[in-house]
Amino acid sequence: xxxxxxxxxxxxxxxxxxxxxxxxxxxxxxxxxxxxxxxxxxxxxxxxxxxxxxxxxxxxxxxxxxxxxxxxxxxxxxxxxxxxxxxxxxxxxxxxxxxxxxxxxxxxxxxxxxxxxxxxxxxxxxxxxxxxxxxxxxxxxxxxxxxxxxxxxxxxxxxxxxxxxxxxxxxxxxxxxxxxxxxxxxxxxxxxxxxxxxxxxxxxxxxxxxxxxxxxxxxxxxxxxxxxxxxxxxxxxxxxxxxxxxxxxxxxxxxxxxxxxxxxxxxxxxxxxxxxxxxxxxxxxxxxxxxxxxxxxxxxxxxxxxxxxxxxxxxxxxxxxxxxxxxxxxxxxxxxxxxxxxxxxxxxxxxxxxxxxxxxxxxxxxxxxxxxxxxxxxxxxxxxxxxxxxxxxxxxxxxxxxxxxxxxxxxxxxxxxxxxxxxxxxxxxxxxxxxxxxxxxxxxxxxxxxxxxxxxxxxxxxxxxxxxxxxxxxxxxxxxxxxxxxxxxxxxxxxxxxxxxxxxxx
Numbered sequence: 001x002x003x004x005x006x007x008x009x010x011x012x013x014x015x016x017x018x019x020x021x022x023x024x025x026x027x028x029x030x031x032x033x034x035x036x037x038x039x040x041x042x043x044x045x046x047x048x049x050x051x052x053x054x055x056x057x058x059x060x061x062x063x064x065x066x067x068x069x070x071x072x073x074x075x076x077x078x079x080x081x082x083x084x085x086x087x088x089x090x091x092x093x094x095x096x097x098x099x100x101x102x103x104x105x106x107x108x109x110x111x112x113x114x115x116x117x118x119x120x121x122x123x124x125x126x127x128x129x130x131x132x133x134x135x136x137x138x139x140x141x142x143x144x145x146x147x148x149x150x151x152x153x154x155x156x157x158x159x160x161x162x163x164x165x166x167x168x169x170x171x172x173x174x175x176x177x178x179x180x181x182x183x184x185x186x187x188x189x190x191x192x193x194x195x196x197x198x199x200x201x202x203x204x205x206x207x208x209x210x211x212x213x214x215x216x217x218x219x220x221x222x223x224x225x226x227x228x229x230x231x232x233x234x235x236x237x238x239x240x241x242x243x244x245x246x247x248x249x250x251x252x253x254x255x256x257x258x259x260x261x262x263x264x265x266x267x268x269x270x271x272x273x274x275x276x277x278x279x280x281x282x283x284x285x286x287x288x289x290x291x292x293x294x295x296x297x298x299x300x301x302x303x304x305x306x307x308x309x310x311x312x313x314x315x316x317x318x319x320x321x322x323x324x325x326x327x328x329x330x331x332x333x334x335x336x337x338x339x340x341x342x343x344x345x346x347x348x349x350x351x352x353x354x355x356x357x358x359x360x361x362x363x364x365x366x367x368x369x370x371x372x373x374x375x376x377x378x379x380x381x382x383x384x385x386x387x388x389x390x391x392x393x394x395x396x397x398x399x400x401x402x403x404x405x406x407x408x409x410x411x412x413x414x415x416x417x418x419x420x421x422x423x424x425x426x427x428x429x430x431x432x433x434x435x436x437x438x439x440x441x442x443x444x445x446x447x448x449x450x451x452x453x454x455x456x457x458x459x460x461x462x463x464x465x466x467x468x469x470x471x472x473x474x475x476x477x478x479x480x481x482x483x484x485x486x487x488x489x490x491x492x493x494x495x496x497x498x499x500x501x502x503x504x505x506x
Contacts, residue, residue, distance in 0.1 A: 067118050067145075067337075110163055110211070111201050112191040112285060115341035117146050121334050122303070127403045135310040136364065136403065139329055140295075141340065144302035148342040152304040154293030154371025157348030160304055161288035163339040164328035166216060171209045174263050180276055182206035190280040205276050213283040216261045216324065221252065223262065226282050233271030240269060257316035289325035290343050292460065292504070294367035296374035307367040307403060346504050347371075347460060353379055354387040356447040356455035358440075360433050360469055362394045365461025366403060368504075369393075372458075373411050380416065389417040390440060394433035394465070396425045433465060434472040444473070445480035448500070449491060456500045463505040473501075 110116045123140035143149045152158050175182050184205045191212055192199040209215055221244045228240035242248050243255075262283050266272060274282070295305035310330045311323030332338060347368035349357065353376075359369040369391055376386045391408070395401035398421065402408075412419050420436040437444065447455030459469055470492065477488035495501035 067120070108193075109339045110191075111193050111199075112212075113163060113288075113339065113341070114193060115147075115161075116163060116339040117148060117341060118337045119143055119146060119304075119340050121332055121336050121338065123305075124333055127307075128400050132400050134401075135330060136401070137308055137310075137330065138294075138403075139306040139308055139332075141304050141338070142302060143297075143304045148304075148340075149302065150297065151342035152293055153295075153297045153375070154305075154345075154347070154368050155296050155349045155375035157345050159290050159292055159343045159345040159347075160306060161290050161341050161343040162325055162329065163288055164286055164325040166210050166213075166286070166324070167327075168210060170216065170263075171206070174215065174267070175205065175209065177267050178272075178274075180205050184276055186277045188212075188277060188280045191285060208276075208280065212285050213262075213279060214286045214324075215263050215283060217284065217286075218256070219260065219262050219265060223282065224265070227265065227269075227272070230274045230278075231269055231271050232273055233269075236269040236271045240265075254316070259315035259319070259321045286324070288341075288343070289323075290345075292345065292347065292365070292367035294370040296371045296378060299374035299378040307364050307370070309364045346502055347458060348502075349375060350456050352387075352454060353384050356387050356443075357389045358392070358444065358448065358455060358457040359389065360392040360394070360437065360457070360459040360461070362433060362459075362461025362465055363401070364403075365459075365504075366393055368460055369458070370404060370407070373408075373417050376416055377411065377414075386416070390420060390443065391417050392420050392422065392433045392436045392440075394422045394424070394436075394461070396423065398423045398426055432468065434468040437469060437472045438475070441476045441480050444476050448473075448495070449477045449481050449483075456502070457495070459503040459505070461505060466503060466505050 109118050119141040121140070122142045123138065125138040126135070127138055128134055128136045143152055152160060172182070182205050185202055186205060186208060188201050188203060188208065191203075192201045203212070224240055224244050228237050228244075231237040231240055243252050266274075291306045291308060293304060294307040295303060297303065306329075308326055308329050311326045313321055315321050328338075345368070349372055357372060359372060361367070361369045373389060373391075376389060380386045393402075401423075402421070408417070408419055411417050420440060422431045422433045422436045424430045424432055444455075444457075447453050448457055457473070459466060473492060474485070474488045477483045477491055478485060481488075481491075483491065492501060
């Protein structure tokens with residue numbers, strides 16, 4: 001804790017804040033905080049620990065405490081020494097530590113994210129060639145002993161929310177320009193747990209900007225309205241204020257097209273004088289990014305795996321920009337930790353194990369369907385009779401974008417799934433997923449369209465091809481089922497209402 005300045009941050013520490021709860025009590029005639037214990041492991045009365053349900057709870061809490069403690073110790077080991085001047089900067093932090101019996105203090109990764117847990121990265125593999133124009137990779141975290149252990153099965157309507165951290169070098173550069181002391185301790189109410197009143201969160205300026213504030217995010221005009229009072233120079237004050245006016249809309253939108261960030265605006269206007277603790281009022285926090293889970297926890301106990309592509313785009317002016325969280329995951333490696341929690345997804349397998357499942361995965365939209373197939377494999381291995389699966393996977397080049405090729409070929413050889421892959425650029429004539437769907441018209445009509453059929457169709461991936469897939473299914477109902485266009489559309493509506501045609505596009 002005393003090493004919470006830059007020394008510990010060289011290890012990219014996630015333990016960012018001390019949270020102190022104030023519980024008034026009488027002591028010596030004065031009202032002070034009631035003495036509470038700083039736990040390193042849950043209190044376990046023998047009679048309570050004997051209950052099966054409580055055993056599970058205690059196991060999870062012990063695992064979480066051990067994870068936090070281990071990460072804290074690793075951060076300490078990487079930390080530098082602290083001189084007297086740094087200790088003086090501690091301020092209220094020193095008070096809370098010196099009077100430990102009077103305060104309850106906790107080390108939390110993200111106090112503002114109640115569900116968030118520290119999980120350790122256990123695997124990372126590049127899936128595309130190193131010189132390819134797209135960076136796609138496999139990512140895995142260990143969820144054993146966490147609250148989310150049974151809530152991250154990608155075949156059961158679950159996704160993973162990940163909270164990124166900002167690039168350390170960029171943050172360092174920004175703090176130097178703004179003349180902010182990275183070791184300064186600040187109290188930030190904006191990131192206090194929402195469910196607990198009277199809570200104080202203490203963190204360093206460095207951690208505030210690396211782990212909490214979306215410093216390199218996209219600003220709005222509301223940000224500029226809050227910003228201009230902090231400019232000391234009248235010309236800067238006017239220039240910022242004018243950007244919020246209608247007559248300056250074109251200039252503001254031009255800056256948006258060039259991907260201006262909060263940091264860009266803060267650095268541009270030299271006369272800005274903003275107290276460190278005020279930044280949390282100006283900048284939003286880093287929000288979760290949600291990823292489809294590409295694994296089944298029944299098939300891979302204690303593991304949660306993602307299939308991720310690094311997002312990039314061309315801003316006006318030609319600069320290449322990258323997504324915050326996908327870049328964070330691109331450079332993280334096994335042994336590191338991140339903050340994550342389970343999130344709901346619409347990609348949920350039918351309960352009927354015999355139902356035919358059609359799956360259309362576009363790019364990294366393949367993720368949930370790998371989990372589907374793994375789940376069926378688990379069910380089959382455990383003696384259940386499982387129905388057929390058909391996978392339509394779309395990409396550009398098979399050599400570069402056939403993710404998990406060996407696995408899918410093995411599953412297909414076993415008879416679990418039929419793979420109908422569409423590689424748009426492997427040949428002169430473009431072949432897309434909708435073309436492969438048309439080739440399976442007889443089966444799709446029999447299992448999805450015909451009266452009494454009980455099949456399911458799932459689509460996941462980029463939004464653009466969705467209308468083409470929908471049109472392909474409409475055509476199958478018309479040609480194979482003899483339906484009119486209106487009847488085919490009504491059939492699709494009924495499938496959607498019944499949860500038998502499910503899409504997750506982005």
